[in-house]
Amino acid sequence: MIEAPPTLTIKKDLRRPTEAQIAAFHGAPTGFVVDAMFGGGALSNNIQPIGGGRDLTCAAAGPALTAECGAADVLAVFASLKFIRPGDVIVSSFSAYSGCAAGGDGLIGMMKNSGAAGFVTDAPLRDYDGIVSVGLPVWCTGITPASPHMSGPGAVGFPIQIGAQEVETGDMIIADRDGVVVVPFERLDEVIQHLERIRSAERAQDERVAAGLQVPDWVEQLLASDRVAFKE
Template sequence: MIEALPTLTIRSAFRRPTDAQISAFQGIPTGFVVDALLGGGALSSSIQPIGGGRDLHCVAAGPALTADCGAADVLATFASLKFIKPGDVVVSAFAAHTGCAAAGDRLVGMMKNNGAAGFVTDGPVRDYEGIVPVGLPVWCAGLTPASPHMSGPGSVGFPIQIGGQEIETGDMIVADRDGVVTVPFERIDEVIQKLAHISELETSLDAEVAQGLKVPNWVEEYLASDNTVRKD
């Protein structure tokens, strides 16, 4: 016999990065963050800026507030509204279900009213024409007019699986037109330390390309090394 689960479970305490840590990620491209994580952290490419970002400027960086909903259910996401702090990115696991929407314009609007910096889900959303004027950046798995239900079970504040990554409340979320990246809470300072160097390298290479660079030096060196064999 399977024991009935509580309809909703809320974590008693939420961890959160410092203001200085959050500030360090503002304006940082997702690619830089992935490089600082040695190629890790990116959510599945199925999670994209709503509408491809054509009508809504989808850029956000803030602490994750997690909601584990399960397929076709939005109870936990609605419950998360009570716990949003300014700058949070609400991350809702929908079990990658695409048969109905994980949120609509009113839910997204309430997130914005509570100070959220963005919304990420592995399900589709609805009410595109209503979400755009709300102005909250959204990353999702597409659009559908189909409506979800609110029956639970669900949870707020616990680790979730979404887009091939585990995300816990307090992890940093960095998202832009390229997609979404998560930085584990324990690695935030490590990544921040690496970002300045990565930014400097990227800026330098951008300048070289703008000035006409055709082949990087390392490619020339690799072609001339014993790692390359020429055959007829």
Template sequence: MIEAPPLLTVKASMKRPTEAQTASFQGVPTGFVVDALYGGGALSQNIGPLGDGRDVHCVAAGPALTADCGAADVLAVFAALKFIQPGDIVVSSFANHSGCAAGGDGLVGMMKNCGAAGFVTDGPMRDYSGMVRVGLPVWCTGITPASPHMSGPGSVGYPIQIGAQEVETGDMIVADQDGVVVVPFERLDEVISNLESIRVSEQTQDARVAAGMRMPEWVEELLESDRVVVRD
């Protein structure tokens, strides 16, 4: 006979980036971070800014605080409120469930009061106008009026699966209008080191396009090489 699991399991110790590491990701576009991860890290494209970012400025970067809720349940994410540190981004796995909301304006309002910088979930949200008034950046899969349960079981602080990525508490979340990227805790310094060269490369490219560039040199060189055949 299988015993019932505890309603909540909370990780006793949670990793956290340094203030300097967190500062290195502020204002960095998600595309730069993906490039610094050699093409990895992006959550699936169905997780996007609340209302496509029309009414809330959805840009944030900060350490992940994870909550594993399971489908149609929000007990764990409410429990996570107790463990938010200023600047955290709460990341809640809702098992990609779309039948009811993974949170609403009351939840995100309390997150903001606790100092959270944002909220990411793989479920829809409710109370759109209320969330706009709160103003906390939110990334989700859509909007629904349907209510969730609050019965557990769930966990706080443990690794979760969300948007085809694994996220652990202490990983860096970088999110903007394009979506959400997770940087594993163990790769923070590597990615920070890569970001400067990527930033310079992107700025150079943008300046050249603004100045009228019509085609990268490498494309023109390829088209003129023996690696390309022109046929009728």
């Protein structure tokens, strides 16, 4: 006989990047971070800033605090409020269920009061006007008035699957109007090093474009090589 699971399971040790590691990602565009990961790390593009970012500026960079809710249930994400540290981004897996909301303005207001930097979920939310008034950056899959349950089971602090990526507590979440990117905890220093190189390259490219660049040198070189055939 299958035994009923605990209503909630909470990970005892919640790892977290250093303050220097966290700061290294502040202000970094998500595209730069993806490039620093050689094209990896982006969550599915159906997870977007609420309302497309038209009424609420959505940008955040902070350590993930995960909540595994399961479809139509929000108990775990409410439980996660107790474990938020200032600057955390709560990442809640709702099993990509779209039949009801994964939270509303009350929950998101409590996240902000607890010091969260943002909230990411693979489900719709509710109370759009209230969320805009709260002002916490939020990424979700849409809006619905439908209410969820709050009965569990759920888990806080453990790895979750969301947006075709695995996210663990302590991974870095970088999110802006383009979407959401996760940097695994074990790769933080590596990606930070690559990120500095990407920033430098992007600045140089922007300067060349501002100065009138029309065709990049590498395109000119390719077109002049024997790798390209011109035909009538």
